[in-house]
Amino acid sequence: MTTLLDVRDLVKTFGAGEAETRVLRGLNLTMTSGELAALLGPSGSGKSTLLTILGTLMHPTSGRHTMLGVDLTTASDHALTEFRNLHIGFVFQFHNLLPDFTALENVIFPTAVREGRETGSARSRGRELLVRMGLGERIQFPTANLSGGQKQRVAVARALMNRPDLVLADEPTGNLDRASALQVMDLIGEINRDEGTTFLISTHDEKIAAQCRRQIVVGDGLVTG
Amino acid sequence: MLYALKIATRYLTASKAQTALLVFGVAIGVFIFIFMSALIGGLAAFIMARTAGDLAHVVIQAEAVDPALLPRKSKGTVLLVQETSTRATAVLKDTPAFIPLIEALPGVIGTSQQINGSGFLTRGGQVTQVSIYGLEPGKESVIVDLAGYMVEGSATLGTGDVLLGKTLAEDMDLQLGQTVRLQSSSGIEALLSISGIYETGSGGPDRRQAYVGLATARTLFRMAQGVTRVEIKLEDLYAADALAPRIRALTGLDAKSWTEQAAQLLEALNAQAQTGYILKAFALLTIIIGVASALLLSTYRRRPEIGIMRAMGAGRWFVMVVFVSQGALIGLMGGLFGAAGGYGVLLAFPARETFGPGQSGLPIDITQGAYGLAIVLTTLGAIAASILPARAAARLDPVTAIGQ
Incomplete structure (x- = not known):
C-alpha cells in the first residue's frame, strides 16, 4: 500500500483577535491507497474543516498537506482546481446536484468541465456508473424528480466519474432513511473493494462507521484515535 | 467553452x-x-x-465691383443719384477654361453657369419684384431639381421661356402659356412665355423667383459674355468643405462651401x-x-x-x-x-x-x-x-x- 495523503501539523484558524477560533490544532494524518475510513468526532471537532482542506477547497493556516506526493499547501487556485478535478471526488450530505440537469448530465460534469464538452466516452462512463448505482431507469431524469436516496447515489456516481484516488464524503447518509443509507454504504464498500478507491467518510453514525475498515477519531482539532 | x-x-x-x-x-x-x-x-x-439638397454645394461668385464714389461737383446738397446696379458688372469671364477642370474633379456631379439679378414681373396692371435666374439650357435641374418640382409644363428653358413658382403664378393669376413682361434691374424688358410652373414647397422660391434661359438673361442684364455665378453640385454635400479649397487652388477664384453660408443649418x-x-x-x-x-x-x-x-x-x-x-x-x-x-x-x-x-x-x-x-x-x-x-x-x- 502506498501513501495517498499526508498532513502534518495542520492548523486552521478562523477570525482574528478575540474572535479567533482555532479549529485544527496541529493535526497529523496519513492515509494509504485503498482505505475505507470513517472520520468520527463530535460536532465542532474539526471534521468538516479537515475534509474541506483535504478536498483542496481551503488552505490551512499552517502545516503541510501533500497528496500523491504533491505539496498542496501553497498551490495556486488554478493548480488546486485541476488537482481536485483529477484526483478527488466529493459526496455531500445534501447531495448538492445541479437541479436543472439530468442525472447523467450531473454525473459527467467533472469530465465535461475538464474536456470542455460532453464526449461520447464520458456519457458511456456516466451511464455505466448510474446503472451500477441501480439508476439505469433514471439516467435521463431531471434530478428534481429523484428521491433523496436516488439523488445521493447520483452524487456518488458523480464523485467516481473521473476515477479519483480519494473520495471525501461528508455525512453522505445523514439525510437518508436507514434503507437508503445502507444501500449507499453498500455501494461505497463495493467500489472500494472492486476499484481500490480510497474513501474518507465523515459520520456521526456508529453503524456506518462500523462498515469502514478504519476509524479516525477527531477531537478538539486533533486526531485522537 | x-x-x-x-x-x-x-x-x-x-x-x-x-x-x-x-x-x-x-x-x-x-x-x-x-x-x-x-x-x-x-x-x-x-x-x-x-x-441643402437644393443648395449649390460650392459657389463661385464674381466679386462685386465697389460702388462708384459720388463726385462733389458743387457746394450744393445731392438729393438723388441714379446709378445702374453694380451686380451685373461683376462677371466671371473665363468659365469655358475652368468649368471642364471643375467637372473633372472626383465627387462633382455637375456645374451650373448662371446670370442672376433682380427685376420686375409685369402682367397687365400687376407688378411683382422677382429674382431672375438665368440658367444654361439642358442644365436647368443640376442644382435645384426643377424637373422634379414641376406641377405644370416643362422645366426645359428655350429662348423666350420663363419658369415661375406656383405661389407667384397664383398671386398674379397667371396660367401656363401666357405671356408676361420681365424687366431687369438694368432696365431692359423682355416678353416671355410661361413654359412651366413649379412648386418647391418653400415660400421664397415659389413666390419670388423667375427662371429664364442664359441667352435671355444675357439680354436682360446686358452681358454679352461671362456669367455672374457658377454653382457646383457634389455627390456628397459634406465633401464641400474639402473640395472648395481645391477649386480655389485650381481656378484662382473665390469658391465657397455651402456650409459657410448655412452654418446654422x-x-x-x-x-x-x-x-x-x-x-x-x-x-x-x-x-x-x-x-x-x-x-x-x-x-x-x-x-x-x-x-x-x-x-x-x-x-x-x-x-x-x-x-x-x-x-x-x-x-x-x-x-x-x-x-x-x-x-x-x-x-x-x-x-x-x-x-x-x-x-x-x-x-x-x-x-x-x-x-x-x-x-x-x-x-x-x-x-x-x-x-x-x-x-x-x-x-x-x-x-x-x-x-x-
Whole structure:
C-alpha cells in the first residue's frame, strides 16, 4: 500500500483577535491507497474543516498537506482546481446536484468541465456508473424528480466519474432513511473493494462507521484515535 | 467553452419566464435604438433634401465691383443719384477654361453657369419684384431639381421661356402659356412665355423667383459674355468643405462651401444628431443596467451551484464564461427580436422618399435603422453588463457557497 495523503501539523484558524477560533490544532494524518475510513468526532471537532482542506477547497493556516506526493499547501487556485478535478471526488450530505440537469448530465460534469464538452466516452462512463448505482431507469431524469436516496447515489456516481484516488464524503447518509443509507454504504464498500478507491467518510453514525475498515477519531482539532 | 455555453443555455431555458422578460426588455431597448436611428436619420435626410439638397454645394461668385464714389461737383446738397446696379458688372469671364477642370474633379456631379439679378414681373396692371435666374439650357435641374418640382409644363428653358413658382403664378393669376413682361434691374424688358410652373414647397422660391434661359438673361442684364455665378453640385454635400479649397487652388477664384453660408443649418443638424446619440446611448445604458441586475440576481440565486461546480473542478474562468455567455445570449436574442420588431413597425410608416412637403407624420427612413449596429452594440453591451456578475460568481468561495 502506498501513501495517498499526508498532513502534518495542520492548523486552521478562523477570525482574528478575540474572535479567533482555532479549529485544527496541529493535526497529523496519513492515509494509504485503498482505505475505507470513517472520520468520527463530535460536532465542532474539526471534521468538516479537515475534509474541506483535504478536498483542496481551503488552505490551512499552517502545516503541510501533500497528496500523491504533491505539496498542496501553497498551490495556486488554478493548480488546486485541476488537482481536485483529477484526483478527488466529493459526496455531500445534501447531495448538492445541479437541479436543472439530468442525472447523467450531473454525473459527467467533472469530465465535461475538464474536456470542455460532453464526449461520447464520458456519457458511456456516466451511464455505466448510474446503472451500477441501480439508476439505469433514471439516467435521463431531471434530478428534481429523484428521491433523496436516488439523488445521493447520483452524487456518488458523480464523485467516481473521473476515477479519483480519494473520495471525501461528508455525512453522505445523514439525510437518508436507514434503507437508503445502507444501500449507499453498500455501494461505497463495493467500489472500494472492486476499484481500490480510497474513501474518507465523515459520520456521526456508529453503524456506518462500523462498515469502514478504519476509524479516525477527531477531537478538539486533533486526531485522537 | 462549448460546455460553458451549454450550461449558460440551460440556465436560461430553466427560467423561461424570467429569460423571456429579460429578452423582451432588451428587445424594447433595441427597438427604441432602431426607431431613433430611423427617425433621426430620416429627419436629417429630409431636412437636408428640403434645404441643402437644393443648395449649390460650392459657389463661385464674381466679386462685386465697389460702388462708384459720388463726385462733389458743387457746394450744393445731392438729393438723388441714379446709378445702374453694380451686380451685373461683376462677371466671371473665363468659365469655358475652368468649368471642364471643375467637372473633372472626383465627387462633382455637375456645374451650373448662371446670370442672376433682380427685376420686375409685369402682367397687365400687376407688378411683382422677382429674382431672375438665368440658367444654361439642358442644365436647368443640376442644382435645384426643377424637373422634379414641376406641377405644370416643362422645366426645359428655350429662348423666350420663363419658369415661375406656383405661389407667384397664383398671386398674379397667371396660367401656363401666357405671356408676361420681365424687366431687369438694368432696365431692359423682355416678353416671355410661361413654359412651366413649379412648386418647391418653400415660400421664397415659389413666390419670388423667375427662371429664364442664359441667352435671355444675357439680354436682360446686358452681358454679352461671362456669367455672374457658377454653382457646383457634389455627390456628397459634406465633401464641400474639402473640395472648395481645391477649386480655389485650381481656378484662382473665390469658391465657397455651402456650409459657410448655412452654418446654422449645419449646427441644427449636428444638434439633432447629438440628441439622437444621447437617446440611443440611454437605450443602451438601460439594456446594460437591466442585464447586469438580472444576472446579479441569477448569480446570487445560483451561489450553491457555483460552489458545486467549483468543487467538481470548474475553474474561475469556466464560471465567468457561463455567466458572460448568458449575457451574450440575452443580448443577441434581444437584439435580434428588437431588430425584427423594429423593422416590422417601421414598415408601417410611409417611405421617406414619398414623404412630401406639408404631409403630417414622421419622415422615417427604414434604411437608416442601424439594425446590424443595434444587434452588435446590444450584444457587446450585454456582455459588458455580465462581466461584473460573472466576476462575482467566479470569486465565490466554494465552501461558503455550498454551505448555504
